[in-house]
Amino acid sequence: MIQYADIIVDLQAGDTGKGKVANHLTEQNDYTHIIRYNGGGNAGHTFYHNNNKIVTHNITVGIIHNKKSVIGPGCVIDTKKLLEEIEYLENMGYNVKDKLLIDKRVHIVKQEYIEEETNETIIGTTKTGTGPTYRNKYDRKGLRAENCEELSPYIIDIYDELHGKEPVRILFEGAQGFELDIDWGDYPYVTSSHCTVGGALNNGVPHQKIRDVYGIAKAYRTYVGSKKFEPSDEIFDYIRNKFDEFGATTGRARQLNWLDINELIKSININGVTTLIINKFDVLKEINTFNIIENNDVKSFESSDEFVQYIQTKLSKHCETLSDIKFSETPYII
Numbered sequence: 001m002i003q004y005a006d007i008i009v010d011l012q013a014g015d016t017g018k019g020k021v022a023n024h025l026t027e028q029n030d031y032t033h034i035i036r037y038n039g040g041g042n043a044g045h046t047f048y049h050n051n052n053k054i055v056t057h058n059i060t061v062g063i064i065h066n067k068k069s070v071i072g073p074g075c076v077i078d079t080k081k082l083l084e085e086i087e088y089l090e091n092m093g094y095n096v097k098d099k100l101l102i103d104k105r106v107h108i109v110k111q112e113y114i115e116e117e118t119n120e121t122i123i124g125t126t127k128t129g130t131g132p133t134y135r136n137k138y139d140r141k142g143l144r145a146e147n148c149e150e151l152s153p154y155i156i157d158i159y160d161e162l163h164g165k166e167p168v169r170i171l172f173e174g175a176q177g178f179e180l181d182i183d184w185g186d187y188p189y190v191t192s193s194h195c196t197v198g199g200a201l202n203n204g205v206p207h208q209k210i211r212d213v214y215g216i217a218k219a220y221r222t223y224v225g226s227k228k229f230e231p232s233d234e235i236f237d238y239i240r241n242k243f244d245e246f247g248a249t250t251g252r253a254r255q256l257n258w259l260d261i262n263e264l265i266k267s268i269n270i271n272g273v274t275t276l277i278i279n280k281f282d283v284l285k286e287i288n289t290f291n292i293i294e295n296n297d298v299k300s301f302e303s304s305d306e307f308v309q310y311i312q313t314k315l316s317k318h319c320e321t322l323s324d325i326k327f328s329e330t331p332y333i334i
């Protein structure tokens, strides 16, 4: 019996700090299940627990709080990498074996898909075989987790898991982000899955059960991939190096640009965001530069207060579903 579900959705091109928010919300709420709803080994989720920096790709933060950690039907799995991740977390003392659940419908990344991507440069993918796995899924030629012997101890039917007698309280944690969504992103510079709340709803949860949608953005934007994204300005080099803007999965340099207010509004409206969290506000404060892009022009503000006020005013005017905005200044909490 589902009591409620909250959703975490990335409003930009990934790497906005969803892992941190998921960790924080899991500590604050009595969730029973933390569910990943899209992506696979292409994603990197970073969070801190007991002074350890933890990076996972498939397994949700639920595992470190001893909650059920589910990989939902919209995801893909590289079995070898997942087994390594299980070992990595077990070695850190977390009980993965009893808490990890994989829906039988998840698709498996085959070695040949990874090889196919070895020389891919057009999109600048993570070369994790993610795109070819989704392609074969939709071509109805894929291999599903239910047919993968190594994963058999973890396999469930997510319908039975969520719609049984026990009360269920869910946190959905997406991967990548709105600007990389297969439909809403800047095609073809996108990933191959649904990164929006639509992806979360496709886990067998009725939309009436959705409580809060936490939209996560950064105070400036980053993107990793082949398209030109970063304007030439030394300040972006400075931010990248000082604040470690390099991919958690591939180590590639992230390209930077300022927050785009029009894109943010669109993303909030499409995802029905109720709480907006703008991470890394401390970075703008440290460089003492407060810029946003509006209608393709850069707009500069004298102070952090002016920046905050401008964003609040704009969003309250254009985003009906939004009831709270938080500017976060630490890597540990919201």
Ligand code: IMP
Residues within 6 Å of the ligand: 013, 014, 015, 042, 043, 044, 123, 124, 125, 126, 127, 128, 130, 131, 175, 176, 180, 189, 190, 191, 192, 224, 225, 226
């Ligand atoms: P793919 O998902 O590996 O096919 O890569 C497609 C695009 O999405 C590339 O531009 C990747 O850099 C980007 N991408 C995929 N996963 C992530 C992520 O977790 N964070 C940031 N970018 C990502």
